[in-house]
Amino acid sequence: MTTTAFRLFAGIALLLTAAACRQQQLPSAADIEMALTVSDRRVGDSTLLLAVTDAAGKPIAEPGALSLRGDMDHAGMVPVFAESNTARDGVFALPFTWTMGGSWTLEATLTLPDGTIARQHFDIEILTEASGDGMGAMQHDAHDAMGGESSAVYLRIHNASAEDINIVAAESAAAARIAFHQTVIEDDIARMEALAGLRIPAGETVELAPGGTHIMLMDLRRDLPPQSMLPLQLSCDKGETYPLEFAVMNQRLGALDDAVTIGELVFSNRWARPASAGMADDGAAHSH
């Protein structure tokens, strides 16, 4: 066999292999339909049923592995994940915990046995449980009632002095209301608790980070697009003010080279979540 003939033969063999692969019953990613059923749309435990079908609506018997990521539109909430690689008649059943009431986005990523990946998004409105601990419910309502979008601000504060410093106020032209919040997780349910301020102990460093303490911006007066800067001023109970700028970004990857010293405090890793001021006209059942 000449080299050319061999190449031709190898080429045909390759084509045949490709055709054989295509003959499996797996549809391409574009032909996959995912339908979601949620057992409970209230804060707490739920079971998600995700049915995978082909373009003709026929269940895919072996749909491979499914991973789910649930994100809340409330800035600062940690995503919730779930995974399964066992489906019955094309239906995955996954336990899932709604950690907070409000608007959620679920991203379903399906990896078929041949490595094909299909993705689909679902928007789900989760209700805050009416019963339960009154305090938590009240603070929840306060959160849910805010018009427009909110943002959260994070930073690291180091106190270089020998005395504790209490940050008691935050102001910014970008938001009508600003509060210090702490995410409290009880029985896998997260809720926000308002803090009177932030105490920075002498010689210590306090970190505000997603899933923990954050500075919440509510009733935004302007959009906070990624790559913009947000001015925000903190002040302590002795009257000293700390005018700061925060880099607006989706997430902070690694440390930021942004340390500034004002008085006895060193501020670094300053960033804020992107958000749009919005008009709260999305019919999301806000009462005011």
Ligand SMILES: [Cu+2]
């Ligand atoms: Cu908050």
